Amino acid sequence: MIGQTPGGKRHKEAKEETPKALYVYELYKGWRAYLGIPKVELRPVREPHEGIDSAEWAEAEFGGAPLGDHRRSTRLVKSASMLADMVGHGITTHTDADKAAIKGHYRLLESRKYKTVTPENILAPHRARTIERMRDQDVVLCGQATTKLRYNTRPACTDLQVIGNNQTTAKTRGLPLHATLAVTEDGLPLGVLRCSYRDPEEGPHAPRTQQRMDGYADICEAAKEVSRKIQVICVADREADIVALYDAQRRQAGAEVLLRAQYDQKLLDGRMLFAMLCGGTAAGTVEIEIQRVTAREQLSGKRARAGRSYRKVSAEGGVAGSESGGRAIGDVRGACARDGASGG
Numbered sequence: 001m002i003g004q005t006p007g008g009k010r011h012k013e014a015k016e017e018t019p020k021a022l023y024v025y026e027l028y029k030g031w032r033a034y035l036g037i038p039k040v041e042l043r044p045v046r047e048p049h050e051g052i053d054s055a056e057w058a059e060a061e062f063g064g065a066p067l068g069d070h071r072r073s074t075r076l077v078k079s080a081s082m083l084a085d086m087v088g089h090g091i092t093t094h095t096d097a098d099k100a101a102i103k104g105h106y107r108l109l110e111s112r113k114y115k116t117v118t119p120e121n122i123l124a125p126h127r128a129r130t131i132e133r134m135r136d137q138d139v140v141l142c143g144q145a146t147t148k149l150r151y152n153t154r155p156a157c158t159d160l161q162v163i164g165n166n167q168t169t170a171k172t173r174g175l176p177l178h179a180t181l182a183v184t185e186d187g188l189p190l191g192v193l194r195c196s197y198r199d200p201e202e203g204p205h206a207p208r209t210q211q212r213m214d215g216y217a218d219i220c221e222a223a224k225e226v227s228r229k230i231q232v233i234c235v236a237d238r239e240a241d242i243v244a245l246y247d248a249q250r251r252q253a254g255a256e257v258l259l260r261a262q263y264d265q266k267l268l269d270g271r272m273l274f275a276m277l278c279g280g281t282a283a284g285t286v287e288i289e290i291q292r293v294t295a296r297e298q299l300s301g302k303r304a305r306a307g308r309s310y311r312k313v314s315a316e317g318g319v320a321g322s323e324s325g326g327r328a329i330g331d332v333r334g335a336c337a338r339d340g341a342s343g344g
């Protein structure tokens with residue numbers, strides 16, 4: 001596709017015509033070399049470490065963001081570079097940041113008149129680079145999960161949501177961040193595909209369920225932009241153990257599903273999931289460190305907590321194969337701790 005027709009009317013009496021797509025077909029495959037035109041990579045591939053260690057990494061990851069004005073995109077690149085130099089600290093503590101740079105950073109984020117400055121548009125270039133890094137892999141794990149950003153210490157923040165409360169009914173305000181991180185099968189991060197900062201207001205499911213459905217749909221969209229030979233797997237916690245997600249995977253078939261099971265479901269052959277996993281052959285063993293926890297009695301505003309000593313446990317993992325009905329519920333993996341503690 002090279003463009004669209006303008007549409008409109010050919011003459012006053014004619015009906016309004018909608019724009020039509022224009023496609024061209026190459027008659028000679030070597031036309032670029034014949035005309036002296038360099039080859040264009042329609043689906044560029046990027047190695048995981050490519051450009052990360054260079055001084056231009058911020059330009060590569062955030063340059064050209066569709067913020068409505070190239071000056072805002074330039075400001076975004078500058079802000080990203082400054083924040084990366086001081087992870088965990090405020091931008092005002094940057095040694096090389098002048099007042100103009102700091103003021104421009106806050107003006108970019110605070111101005112409400114810039115409707116194009118959205119989380120999706122800010123993340124768009126990085127998402128594109130992430131997909132390019134995914135094309136260099138054989139297997140990509142896309143983990144989606146929710147974390148809560150607490151802003152109780154910042155009373156000037158507006159439009160915050162109630163994300164929790166304690167026994168004194170005091171409200172904790174902040175934002176629920178539902179993000180999708182793409183990593184290699186060895187755990188090397190490739191980038192962030194999606195960030196959602198609000199519970200979905202529309203959809204056929206409950207908000208928390210809808211978040212995971214939207215996250216899976218986004219992973220399927222990313223899977224369409226890579227080769228079919230690349231195995232893209234959606235990884236999620238027990239809250240994603242829902243029939244709607246399994247049904248979406250069955251219908252869309254864009255990305256596979258790997259979930260931590262919450263419910264003891266019946267498999268296609270009639271066996272129960274947990275019994276089959278615990279009775280199967282272990283696929284591998286993992287050493288896990290259990291952190292020490294001090295016992296605590298029930299106090300005002302705090303629940304009682306049992307003590308726990310530090311120890312190391314061995315966990316064996318089993319795989320639900322397709323012959324056992326695992327495909328119908330997604331590829332589920334479980335682990336059973338062997339030191340008497342509950343399985344993880």
